[in-house]
Amino acid sequence: MHDSKTYDVVIAGAGPVGLFLACELRLGGATVLVLEQAEDPRAPLKRLPFGMRGLSAPTIEAFYRRGMLADITHVQPSSDKTASATTTAPHWMNQRRRPGGHFAGIQFLLDNVEPSQWPHRLPSPAGTNMATTMEHIETVLSARAQTAGVEIWRGAGVESFDQSADSVTVRTAGKTFKGRWLVGCDGGRSTVRKAGGFEFTGTEPEFTGYSVEVELADLDKLAIGRQYTATGMYTYQAPGTIAMVDFDGGAFHRTEAVTLEQVQSVLRRVSGTDTTVTNLRLATTWTDRAYQATTYRSGRVLLAGDAAHIHSPLGGQGLNLGLGDAMNLGWKLASVIRGDAPDTLLDSYFAERHPVGSEVLDWSRAQVALMRPSRSSRALEAIIRDLMATRDCATYFAERVWGVSLQYELGGGHPLVGRSAPDFEFTDGTRLGEHLEVGRGVLLDFNADAMMGEVASRWSDQIVYLALGAKNALGLSALLLRPDGVVAWASETKPEAGRAAQAAVRWFGEA
The missing domain is CATH 3.40.30.120 (Glutaredoxin)
Known part of the structure; x- marks a missing residue:
């Protein structure tokens, strides 16, 4: 079947990045079709506990500046009554001094962060950090996109495409669609990136990471919180939420189904205990593979989010990085489509966002270096831990983790050029x-x-x-x-x- 309509933009992927980009393009007047492989947007891994994501300052500001912050902040109860049945409050909630984030599990504390070192920021309804779930973000963005007139086809992932001088023909699930532009927001294993011949380079993984929800026979054998061991690292939140890394070179990631026996074996090896897993409720694996596309555009095809860059989920930077891509690309592509600007404006998308992605990949790699099960890594960890207890260092890590230090190289003489604008409060009462x-x-x-x-x-x-x-x-x-x-x-x-x-x-x- 061929759809005779030509869309301004076809987006592959209805995750947060694809949906937010669709909203931005519609705001700029473009017609948008989103194609998503999954038929059902709901998934257990998008809910608590593993669906929790920290939002950085640029992400919160983006939602605020588009009138979505109130919806993002207001979290509706999950319809899945068993989603977090074994989950209690995070272990750090019981600490006397609240953490503002972490680097390789080493926390920096909120009362050590000195905001006065950020003279370009003003008080705003958009704070520097918050947390919510992937499911909730997608629900809010999907509703906004559909209200704005975005067409979303589920169960129809992009299978192949051809591009000409003025359009891209996309094939999916026996259907053919045409767009003036195609944007791949279809994740780390992006079909658009592969079919488009984009070069993807980086470093191979050192470990397989596991996020599991289990039932244990003996709850007191695992220490609460993040623990480094002679063979790896694990984080335990009672009664059964566990994340752990096994330095096996990423050998087990997506090679076969995760079983109870495999989880127990890895947990015993990494924790150094003989704990027994009696039931495996939920499990997923991940690695620290860090790769990035060498260009984000090939003709009329562009990449954003995990399709353009992948890295470990350590520190929760991936979602924020992808949403930043969407905020940067959306208005530029819409401007080109309207004819207000030449398509060379899109060169600035790569020029601005590729260095940001590269920094995040290195930030991930640096955390892996601290996590390695070696005496040198433990010695380095002790030094970083001492430094992070100081105000200057805690503020530096907050700048990086919260995204406060983000500044594009726009060639301006004023220190604010390239930065997010302060949220001025005007004399008429508006902001x-x-x-x-x-x-x-x-x-x-x-x-x-x-x-x-x-x-x-x-x-x-x-x-x-x-x-x-x-x-x-x-x-x-x-x-x-x-x-x-x-x-x-x-x-x-x-x-x-x-x-x-x-x-x-x-x-x-x-x-």
Whole structure:
């Protein structure tokens, strides 16, 4: 069957990255079809305990700036009454001092983090970190996408495609669809990446990781929390939630079904105990394989999320990295589709996001180095643990884990250029985040300069002009923001309209 309609964009994958990208593209006016291999979006691994994901500052800001933060924050009870039947509160909830995150299991504490070292940030409804489940995120994004007019076909994963100079023909489940662009958001084993001939390079795994929900005959034989041993590492949350890594070179990952006997064998070897597993409720494996595509675009085919980069789930960076890809790509691709900008604007997607992905892969590799079952790794761990107990080091790790330090190299002279814009509170009672919900750029003019108003009028269909005072303008006179909330240009003195116009041409095309 051939669908005669030509979509602006076909997206492979209805996970959080594909759904968020679809929402961004619809906000920019593009028609979007999402093809998803799984027939049912629900899955046990998306719920508690293994579906829990920490959201970083850029992710929270993205949801806030698109009016979805309240929905993301409000978690509905799971319809699966057995989803977390053996799960209690996380072990760190009982600590007197609350952790803000971890690096290879070494916690940094919230009361050691010094936010005053981040002068470019202002208080905002969007905080620096929070947690929710994959299931909940997908539910919110799916509802938003469908309300916006995105078509979602489930049970129809992309099988193959051909691209021409002006379109991509996609085949799936006996059907054929055509799009002007195709974006692979179809995970670490991406069909789009493989069929598109993208080069995928990196480092092979050192371990097989296991996340299991079990019943144990003897609960007191395993120590609560994260434990390093002579043969690996495990984290135990009573009564039966266990994550463990077995340094076997990734030999067992996806090679055969995980059995009770296998889990017990690995758990005994890694923990050094003779604990007995009486029932295996849920199990999945993972590795620290770290690979990245050498380009994120081939003609009319692009990659985002795990299709573009894979690494271990240590520290929960993968979801945030993928959603950052979607926020960066969505407005740019929509602008190209509308004809407001040339397709060379898409070069900035790779230029900005590939280095971020590369840093996350190295961040993952560094954690693996601390986890190796060797005396040198334990010695290095002790040093890092001591450093992380200091305010400067805790703040540094918070910057990295929470994404506060993210800054794109945009070639601007002001330290805010390339960073996420502060959430200014204006004298009319509104906040900057509210003005970004429409998905357009913003020109902030704190002095209501007439020449700045003329600049904004030239791009009035793409830029919201705000000539407002702010309760704290951070000493700034004017800023130009991209639709993703990234500062494209900033001035502390009386602004030069010509420089603002140059920045607008770069990101919004010729007026």
